[in-house]
Amino acid sequence: MELSPSLDVLVTRVATHLIGADAPTAPSAYRAGLRDLRDWFGVDTVFLRHHDSHHRITTLVAEWPRREHVPDPDPLGVVEFAGADPVFAATEHLQEPLVFRPGSPARAYAERVESASGMSAVSMVAVPLRSGPATTGVLGLVAAGDRQWTEDELGALKATASLFSQVQARVSAEERLRWAARHDALTGLLNRRGMADELSARLAEGRPRFAVLYFDLDRLEALNDVLGHTAGDEFLRTVAERLRRFTDDDSLLCRWGGDEFVLLLPRATTEDEAYVEACGLLMSVTARVELAGDVVSRTASIGVAVARPGIDTVDSVIAGADQAAIAAKSAGGNAVSLFTDEIRERTALRNDIELHLRAAIENDALLLHFQPEIDLTTGRITAVEALVRWLHPTRGMIPPADFVGIAESVNLATELGRWVLNEACRTYASWRQRLGESTITLRVNVSPAQLVSRDFIGVVETTLARHAMSPADLCIEITEVAVVHDVTLAARALAAVRALGVRVAIDDFGTGYSSLSHLKTLPVDAVKIDREFVAHLDTDAADRAIVGAVVTLATAYRLDLIAEGLETVEARTALLDLGCTRAQGYLYARPEPAEVVFDMLRVGTLMPS
Incomplete structure (x- = not known):
């Protein structure tokens, strides 16, 4: 559909805000584009939502103008499609603009909007954001009372929604790359770079002490040689999941190397506390695993170091825990060893x-x-x-x-x-x-x-x-x-x-x-x-x-x-x-x-x- 000259100006203006947007600048670019849409069409509110098809939820990512009083929890913030009102449910797989006017069968939606914004008797147009065959979000314009939408206006909104979806795809790709740069592809845990960044932040002066545990699985190569690398990968995923179950929201877990894991435990601030935690983890990690029809197990050597923020560095903490793990392995493996002053001096030498x-x-x-x-x-x-x-x-x-x-x-x-x-x-x-x-x-x-x-x-x-x-x-x-x-x-x-x-x-x-x-x-x-x-x-x-x-x-x-x-x-x-x-x-x-x-x-x- 060919847009009228005036609407073409609108799309160009919104495009100017969005064309250079990336992950850090996308929120402000979204708001600028929504502001232009509100001013042009004279509506009361314009919003942008992004869908998560995996979890079947839709999240409000931007609105203009911002509401002065937002309830907690926000009824419009995160909405689950399962059991949602007909309006929200209709936007999950929306393919063409959908117009809702006062008196339409959308009482539950109207009540949700009124509870979140105080507006009643509203009309709305919802325009889907599309990426290939999938609906990835929705651009919505809400007006108090009744409002009709022309074909030209809906065409302009579809063009504008396409611009928003392009930014969404670009930001999503950046986030995937950023995630991949900090995470291990096999286990989904933080990788060495990701853990180093997190450790660096927690080692800032004034932060509390915490324990770092360095896991070195003993003789994993023997398992690879006998059962193959696919089985070895599955074993590593199992170990990662066992370690993940042991951690809480404040803990950090990473796959540091091929058969090495690092766990940061904020709740353990002394060597004795860290040692007890490590012994419990050792029993979990070394429990038997069924792989390729065989029941196998590997022992592990665990080194423990207590980090001193303001004194230690990422390299020194990891090296200390690693040296303690080497000491445990040298003692026969399947053991926990603390990083002592003696090991510190030997490592420095x-x-x-x-x-x-x-x-x-x-x-x-x-x-x-x-x-x-x-x-x-x-x-x-x-x-x-x-x-x-x-x-x-x-x-x-x-x-x-x-x-x-x-x-x-x-x-x-x-x-x-x-x-x-x-x-x-x-x-x-x-x-x-x-x-x-x-x-x-x-x-x-x-x-x-x-x-x-x-x-x-x-x-x-x-x-x-x-x-x-x-x-x-x-x-x-x-x-x-x-x-x-x-x-x-x-x-x-x-x-x-x-x-x-x-x-x-x-x-x-x-x-x-x-x-x-x-x-x-x-x-x-x-x-x-x-x-x-x-x-x-x-x-x-x-x-x-x-x-x-x-x-x-x-x-x-x-x-x-x-x-x-x-x-x-x-x-x-x-x-x-x-x-x-x-x-x-x-x-x-x-x-x-x-x-x-x-x-x-x-x-x-x-x-x-």
Whole structure:
């Protein structure tokens, strides 16, 4: 239908308000458009309603003019179509404008309008908002008394309703995108971004403390492997629903990662309260689930941190709860662990090391200490073991136990090992220049990752050549626990090392649970008895039996044998009685800087301290 010029001006004017509207500006744009319609047609009220087809309700989203006195609850606010009066019921699936005039069979509607606005004996035109075949809302104009509507006016209202429906669709699309950006598609829970935003708001200074629970489902990948990822997804949805049932209106729940959930509990403000809540949740989450005809269950590790608004950040709270969950998993899983000051310090240290270790390696911020190895029968120094240290600018001297494992976990073990090998050989070469010929062996620890790296043999060759060292002067040490993970691969790598003329020792011997067979299969020259069996050698019969067996086997295989962690004269006597004549430990010397050890080498012997 072609509109009259005057009505065309009206539609254009309303379009000017609506054309650029988005979610934040839509309410004011709606009111401006309704105001123009009221002024143009001279009616008393113009309103806009949006329908929710899923819940079968219609909601008043804008009206002009605004009512001065709105009842609570508002009879016109949210109306359910089920059981609604004939007028509202007719608008649910309205396709063409519908006119109601005084005296029409709409008494219930008239009473609703009168109770909400004080207007009686009204006429109304309702124009549907359409999106494809669906009715998504209604544009209504209400006048006191009777009013007739021409075909041109109804055509203009249909054109205007189309403009309102376009804004509604645009805003709805924006809201869906906004929801998707903050929610997990699989479970419908908040996602990481959504939870981070909510956490940030609740961590503002002055807000109350609250608990954060970090759920890590144990070994979900096994369920995926056996039953498939569809079953795994269904299991995650079930867990999410169980957690959702546990939460209240103030709680927040999110799927943080693949098999990880985060729950914010405002009602738990102390560690004890949070721990009790977490234990209850653990029982619910780990209850059995029927999937694909099987009844399955997964355990969970839960970490608990109490957030301190004004002090903690989103990252620190989540990291704390995550570290506590890792502690629970490390303890065997299916447990709850609190984030303690000890974990806080350990986490801070780990983060510091991860961030700065590479720079420390590249900038020579590391240093080596050396610990002598002694012939117990003569006191002669037979070898020195290179032990890396990190002189941290703020933490002081960091021992290798605090950062070598982290280096392996962040793929820096090979770079760290290359630095240690080069620095140890450089130091050894400088000693030899000053001491002349020596029979002292240099022992250097090698990580599993470094041993099996493609360039390891080339690095050893190049390093020995750079410092003019004989391969026989170097002994590579690899822990037995590392060897156990893949004996065949380790044996191949160690054989290549020995082919260079470099010797090989198994460190921490006795901790790999199948040690005796390894002596037969691995190409090694020496074994070092773990300090665990040496510390109480003079009082523990079991330790004496183990060390005695190792001595017998080492003798049979013609291997050098060195005891680690020798600290007492009584243990020294026991070692000699068992036939072990070489050792290292605090009884003779602690790890010391290169110059201190050089002075020891110049003398050549050490006596028990």
